[in-house]
Amino acid sequence: MADPKPDTMDYYKHDEVLDIDYTPPSENWMDIKYDPAFYERRAGSWIYTTKKQHIEYLGMPNPHDWSPTDEDWGLPDNWKEIIFNGIRERLDKYRSFKIFMDCCVRCGACADKCHFYIGGGDPKNMPVLRAELLRSIYRNDFTMAGKILGRLVGGRKLTINVIKEWFYYFYQCTECRRCSVFCPYGIDTAEVTMMGRELLHLLGLGVNWIMQPVASCYRTGNHLGILPHGLKDTLEFFAEDIEDVTGIEVDIPINQKGADILFATPSGDFLAEPGTFTCMGYMMLFHELKERYGLTYTWSTYCSEAGNFGLFTSKEAMKRLNAKIYTEAKRLGVKWIIGGECGHMWRVLHQYMDTLNGEIKEGWKEAEEPKSPITGTVFENAKSTKMIHITEFTSDLIKHGKLKLDPSRNDHLNVTFHDSCNPARAMGIFEEPRYVIKNVCKNFHDMPPNTIREQTFCCGGGAGLGTDENMEMRLRGGLPRGNAVKYVHDKHGVNKLACMCAIDRATLTTVCEYWAPEVDVTGIHELVGNAMVMKGEKEQRTKDLRLDPLPGFEDAEDDDV
């Protein structure tokens, strides 16, 4: 019999085909060594390390150049002692940390709630297990049971491999706290991550995407390192575009002593689209309020950043960067402060600022409990901090009919809203942004209930992870959010994702490009700026703030020509 030809049945021996194992070889995740090869294989899942100069500038420990792909991470000789002392100090200082180390019963309620775990499937991204990376060291060396029984009670020895593992996973947590919503003990995993990162910083291990902004902010007042004349120049540039759109030359009050309000916002909105259009929206709003009601505000070049990458670094760095807000409010003699659309900054402002830097308020003579002079509304929630969120302010104005709005200018938009993690979970601010959006846009559809409000999914780029070299990890983490956006696009025709966080505006644009490419991202005050009919503006706008033709109003543009 002739040899059978390929692609005829006789060519294949049935049993042999059955025996083929198509599963490509893979290693057991439990045996992973965090060696240079590990990191090399995972380019796209970790962030470039801090440059020595930034650590030096900030006076933080052990400045040195290194890379996770090096065998030697340049740790000090007594690195183990430093870590143990660091843990001990934090256990003494923070009762919450001690409780979080002790009280987890590993019930697993948090396990499948992390966006990185949902999108990537790495078991060490289950919040319980990520915390366990640190907890196991605590158990081994700080509890009696662990000292005696070690591994039997979940303890493990501190080795360099553990440090290398920490670096990988504590920079795979966006401190979004979705897991904490589901924890029956209320363990705040974000704070565990914060402790993990603080400990790594004791050894000089950090990431450049966080530490460069921290150093820049300490030096110039903002994360991007924009100098005072640069800020003025930027705002003037926005004003030109606003004039182009509306015909109105808006004021740019900078460092104005005696203004009613200090306005502080993340500096990302000065440079990065689409945040820049949101910044234009703020400028238009405040200009309008001055024209109609005489309310005055000021930008500050010293406090040209309300975001705080110190939150992702250490308590000391957070305090240091935050201090300029009250310092500047006092120096300028404003009555109270409004903060712009930012995410993590609101965790600092709402939950930490008053205890970190509250004493700076002493001697701030003009300080008042925030009360809108236009509507008479008193923002009792900010009685102590003296700082309110811009959507609280704007929604109050709209509620009292103080803004003239033409939502039909946004008729071409079908909007959904992403609750940014920190304003949602740290502040509980759910209704105000929705109220504002629904008043400036006619078409609004929320995403499914288990993806919004307190259960909102992170953009995957918070807590200093939003850099491009970390793209794959961010896209994994962004899958649950992108999936929900895609759903409302398919079901309701949503084409715009509104959010109130500078990091969201940057990273969700990318997340949508990949997971829901038909949907574009906007800030809330960009929508407000487009819908607001300003006193004395040109008869008919023909462009939106992006200088794109305003759909439905193109005829007017032809008339202009």
Added chain:
Amino acid sequence: MTGLKDHLKQKRGSIVPKWLTQSLQAYPGDASGFYLREKNQFANPVGSSFAEVVEKIFDALLEEVEVETLQSALEGVIKIRSVQEFTPSQAISFVFELKQLVRQELNDELSDPALRGELVGFENRVDQLALVAFNVYMSCREKVCEIRVREVKRRVSRLLHRTGLIESDADLEPNGPPGNGSRPYPNQGGSR
């Protein structure tokens, strides 16, 4: 006489769930359990996408549609795998697993030579599907690179405007705005 298609239809209830299980077992222990267990599509986009796609592809193979038309279905899961911790071969291996499953499920029936002949045709189509899967994988990876470049440009868009390096935002989008791009897969690209 019963043909392969009828046999596969009869065994659909057993083959499809097994294919899904095997596909999701590529993830480490706890994760594969979670992906299989959680049925809510928003709590578990990975598992639900796989569940939807393997069913769709299996039915389409039975209907003998052109394999190329299954690109968008494949994209539903390969888009996910291409940004996860998989090598390219791991990412698309689930396609090949179908061949083995069908052989296992039809072990007894395959003593019929006619059926075995039909099986060769079916397996050829699965192989073609794997080639399409590789195209989809590559196009997803290219997309990741493209959006990374665009993101970096957006981050400094104001600077690029001011220095005259770009004249409008459209210059940031070499292939037109994201979303309208629907860039062709390499095998459709003509010039590629």
